[in-house]
Amino acid sequence: xxxxxxxxxxxxxxxxxxxxxxxxxxxxxxxxxxxxxxxxxxxxxxxxxxxxxxxxxxxxxxxxxxxxxxxxxxxxxxxxxxxxxxxxxxxxxxxxxxxxxxxxxxxxxxxxxxxxxxxxxxxxxxxxxxxxxxxxxxxxxxxxxxxxxxxxxxxxxxxxxxxxxxxxxxxxxxxxxxxxxxxxxxxxxxxxxxx
Amino acid sequence: xxxxxxxxxxxxxxxxxxxxxxxxxxxxxxxxxxxxxxxxxxxxxxxxxxxxxxxxxxxxxxxxxxxxxxxxxxxxxxxxxxxxxxxxxxxxxxxxxxxxxxxxxxxxxxxxxxxxxxxxxxxxxxxxxxxxxxxxxxxxxxxxxxxxxxxxxxxxxxxxxxxxxxxxxxxxxxxxxxxxxxxxxxxxxxxxxxxxxxxxxxxxxxxxxxxxxxxxxxxxxxxxxxxxxxxxxxxxxxxxxxxxxxxxxxxxxxxxxxxxxxxxxxxxxxxxxxxxxxxxxxxxxxxxxxxxxxxxxxxxxxxxxxxxxxxx
Numbered sequence: 001x002x003x004x005x006x007x008x009x010x011x012x013x014x015x016x017x018x019x020x021x022x023x024x025x026x027x028x029x030x031x032x033x034x035x036x037x038x039x040x041x042x043x044x045x046x047x048x049x050x051x052x053x054x055x056x057x058x059x060x061x062x063x064x065x066x067x068x069x070x071x072x073x074x075x076x077x078x079x080x081x082x083x084x085x086x087x088x089x090x091x092x093x094x095x096x097x098x099x100x101x102x103x104x105x106x107x108x109x110x111x112x113x114x115x116x117x118x119x120x121x122x123x124x125x126x127x128x129x130x131x132x133x134x135x136x137x138x139x140x141x142x143x144x145x146x147x148x149x150x151x152x153x154x155x156x157x158x159x160x161x162x163x164x165x166x167x168x169x170x171x172x173x174x175x176x177x178x179x180x181x182x183x184x185x186x187x188x189x190x191x192x193x194x195x
Numbered sequence: 196x197x198x199x200x201x202x203x204x205x206x207x208x209x210x211x212x213x214x215x216x217x218x219x220x221x222x223x224x225x226x227x228x229x230x231x232x233x234x235x236x237x238x239x240x241x242x243x244x245x246x247x248x249x250x251x252x253x254x255x256x257x258x259x260x261x262x263x264x265x266x267x268x269x270x271x272x273x274x275x276x277x278x279x280x281x282x283x284x285x286x287x288x289x290x291x292x293x294x295x296x297x298x299x300x301x302x303x304x305x306x307x308x309x310x311x312x313x314x315x316x317x318x319x320x321x322x323x324x325x326x327x328x329x330x331x332x333x334x335x336x337x338x339x340x341x342x343x344x345x346x347x348x349x350x351x352x353x354x355x356x357x358x359x360x361x362x363x364x365x366x367x368x369x370x371x372x373x374x375x376x377x378x379x380x381x382x383x384x385x386x387x388x389x390x391x392x393x394x395x396x397x398x399x400x401x402x403x404x405x406x407x408x409x410x411x412x413x414x415x416x417x418x419x420x421x422x423x424x425x426x427x428x429x430x431x432x433x434x435x436x437x438x439x440x441x442x443x444x445x446x447x448x449x450x451x452x453x454x455x456x457x458x459x460x461x462x463x464x465x466x467x468x469x470x471x472x473x474x475x476x477x478x479x480x481x482x483x484x485x486x487x488x489x490x491x492x493x494x495x496x497x498x499x500x501x502x503x504x505x506x507x
Contacts, residue, residue, distance in 0.1 A: 030344065030345060033345075034345050034348045034349075037348070037349060037353075038348065038349075041349070041350055041353070080349075080353060081353070084345075084346075084349065084353055085363070085365075087341075087344075087345045088341065088356075088365075091340065091341060091344060091345075092337075095337055095340060099306070112344075114340055114343040114344055115340065115344075117339075117340075117343075118336050118337070118339070118340040121332070121335075121336040121339075122333065122336055125329060125332040125333055125336065128325075128328065128329070128332070129302075129325050129326075129328070129329045132325045133252065133294075133298070135252065135255055135256050135259055136252070136255070136291055136294055136295060136298075137291065137295070138295055138298060138299065140291070140292070140295055141292075142295070142296055142299065144289070144292055145285075145288040145289060145292050148281065148284050148285050148288055179284075180288075181288070
């Protein structure tokens with residue numbers, strides 16, 4: 001039935017909302033909706049192309065037919081717009097997920113090459129914006145800072161890390177006290193863990 | 196929050212000459228906090244604080260350089276410098292956080308209301324150069340993505356991204372009806388009209404914190420001008436949906452904010468009693484007694500059917 005694809009896609013988007021990673025692009029569903037919309041476009045243009053009958057109140061049958069045509073056209077246009085909005089909502093959510101990946105430096109493969117292109121463009125857009133504020137780490141935490149030093153534990157063997165306050169040898173389950181700005185990136189990348 | 200003062204303290208030889216400087220830094224910090232909280236709590240994007248940001252970023256750079264320079268010599272210099280460095284570093288972190296949060300709040304508003312901002316020249320004027328570039332570039336990438344994935348298969352009439360007809364607008368607009376809390380920084384002598392009613396006049400006195408309902412943001416001409424003109428005099432301190440929702444009902448629509456003086460409240464153990472004392476301004480008639488006040492702090496009370504509830 002018309003519109004079913006849209007609902008499926010929206011449900012997929014809803015599921016995506018709570019996922020950590022970006023799920024696979026629903027190529028098939030999207031193609032199905034595009035085809036459906038194309039069919040509707042044909043219907044809509046066919047019905048509007050037909051000459052409108054002169055309103056003749058005496059001819060009951062013709063008026064009926066006229067109304068039927070108008071209704072068909074109206075419904076198909078509505079369905080087209082709805083499909084478009086479902087597609088947009090789905091992709092908008094995915095683009096927001098990708099923006100999030102760009103902000104948080106999350107590396108994950110993206111299969112769809114249009115999406116990959118978008119992510120690359122957004123990343124360079126971000127780098128461009130950040131370059132105006134070189135002394136500031138715009139990707140840093142959005143909660144107010146409490147301590148400048150935090151205690152961390154190593155999760156992997158990384159080796160020696162140089163900081164302004166000396167060097168740390170990060171090995172698995174080693175613990176040390178470090179400046180939060182120095183180790184923030186390492187925590188994000190999963191090498192360290194905050195205790 | 197005042198790191199220049201601390202800075203001045205250890206640097207006693209230059210203390211006198213630093214005084215003005217420190218006062219200025221302090222003001223800038225207060226201004227930054229204000230700009231940040233205004234931006235965080237306003238539904239729409241506000242004007243970018245060009246000069247302030249430039250000054251603050253300049254100072255931040257100085258401090259970072261100072262820390263870098265001194266931490267290298269940490270072994271050779273005397274121990275006092277360590278604690279100073281830590282204090283300065285904490286302050287750098289805090290100021291960085293404020294700027295970061297300020298900028299990212301703006302970016303999130305730009306992302307959310309791109310179409311709305313693009314269509315309104317006034318809004319575009321409020322953005323900084325970098326923000327405008329960011330917005331244009333992001334929209335370009337997004338449009339390209341949509342086109343490549345599906346829009347290009349459709350008729351031209353179905354490709355638009357800024358349609359407003361058909362019962363559902365595609366343009367997200369900031370909710371200007373959202374209630375906000377304000378604190379008055381400078382007294383405004385002339386009473387201000389909030390609604391269409393002649394009686395909806397309120398005089399904003401310094402130190403008063405008040406909750407302003409939808410009318411503050413509403414597009415009625417007088418209120419918009421009011422906000423633009425008086426932004427320096429009043430600033431947003433809090434925006435709270437739940438309470439706003441209760442007040443936004445039919446009964447409150449055209450009523451003024453109930454403001455109570457702090458002198459009129461006494462604590463009586465379990466609950467808080469709101470007494471009606473001197474200096475009381477109470478405009479509400481729907482059972483709400485509200486109390487807000489004290490410089491820098493804001494207590495918010497409202498009566499509920501079960502008694503008095505206090506919220507801080």
